[in-house]
Structures are given as C-alpha cells and as structure tokens.
Amino acid sequence: MKRIIAIVRPEKMESLKEALFACGVTGMTISQVSGCGNQHGWKEHFRGTEVLLNMVPKVKFEIVADDAAVTDIARTIQETARTGEVGDGKIFISPIEEVIRIRTGEAGTEAL
Numbered sequence: 862m863k864r865i866i867a868i869v870r871p872e873k874m875e876s877l878k879e880a881l882f883a884c885g886v887t888g889m890t891i892s893q894v895s896g897c898g899n900q901h902g903w904k905e906h907f908r909g910t911e912v913l914l915n916m917v918p919k920v921k922f923e924i925v926a927d928d929a930a931v932t933d934i935a936r937t938i939q940e941t942a943r944t945g946e947v948g949d950g951k952i953f954i955s956p957i958e959e960v961i962r963i964r965t966g967e968a969g970t971e972a973l
Contacts, residue, residue, distance in 0.1 A: 862925055862926065862927060862928065862956070862957040862960060862969075862970065862973070863925070863926060863928060863931045863954050863955065863956060863957060864923065864924070864925050864954070864955050864956075864957050865922075865923070865924045865925075865926060865931065865934055865935060865938070865952065865953070865954050866921060866922070866923050866924075866952070866953040866954075866955075867921070867922040867924075867938045867942065867950060867951070867952045867953075868894070868896070868919050868920070868921050868950040868951050869919065869920050869922065869938070869942040869949070869950040870919065870920070870942065870944070870948065870949065870950065871893075871918055871919065871920050873920070873941065873942045873944075874891065874920045876941055877922065877938065877941045877942055878891065878922075880937050880938075880940075880941040881922070881924070881934065881937060881938070884933055884934060884937045885930065885933075886924055886926065886930075886934060887973065888924070888925075888973070889922055889923065889924045890922070890923040890924075891920060891921070891922055891923075892920070892921045892923075893918070893919075893920060893921075894918075894919050894920070894921045895916040895917060895918050895919060896916060896917065896919060897915050897916055897917055898917075898947075898948065898951070899947070917948065919950065922938070925957055925960060925973060926973070927970050927973065931954060935952055935954065938952055939952065960972045960973060
C-alpha cells in the first residue's frame with residue numbers, strides 16, 4: 862500500500878476530486894493548506910507598503926491505495942491538476958505499513 866499526497870491549486874479541487882472518483886479511488890482526505898515552493902511568494906502593495914506574501918493557498922489530497930493503483934492515480938492527478946504554469950503543485954508517494962478500519966477491525970487492503 863502507498864500513501865499519495867498531492868498539493869494542487871485550489872481551483873483544481875472539484876475537477877480533481879471527480880477525476881479521482883472516476884479513476885476508482887474510493888476515499889480521500891482533502892485539506893486547505895498554504896505553503897510556498899520555488900517561487901517563494903510574491904510582493905504586493907498594501908496601503909502604500911510593500912508586503913511579501915510567501916504563503917500561497919493550496920489544497921492537499923491524501924489517498925491510501927493498493928500498490929497496483931498508484932501509477933494510474935498519480936497520472937490522473939498530474940493530468941487533471943496541470944496548467945503548465947509555476948505553482949501547479951507536487952505529488953508525494955510513500956509506503957504505508959498497515960491500515961485498520963476502526964469500525965470492523967479489517968486490516969490491510971480489505972480496510973481500504
């Protein structure tokens with residue numbers, strides 16, 4: 862099993878959620894987050910003062926999936942979230958040792 866974390870633009874949230882459900886993902890966690898990447902934010906003027914805004918609003922998707930589905934899920938995220946501009950986001954994939962469904966006690970892939 863793998864955990865897939867995708868940090869994407871907020872305007873891509875609904876389309877990505879629908880694409881992931883169409884891809885066969887049965888569950889995900891979505892969070893509103895903020896951060897910065899290579900661009901390190903930007904400068905704006907507020908009441909005559911220059912202000913550095915270095916935290917950009919993003920949406921974080923977290924998905925735990927069977928190893929066989931990871932490539933398709935990552936491809937779906939990449940194709941759906943890409944605009945071609947700086948700030949499209951990142952996908953992180955890491956191993957999961959175990960998952961247990963609290964309600965039933967099921968473990969492993971049956972708990973997904």
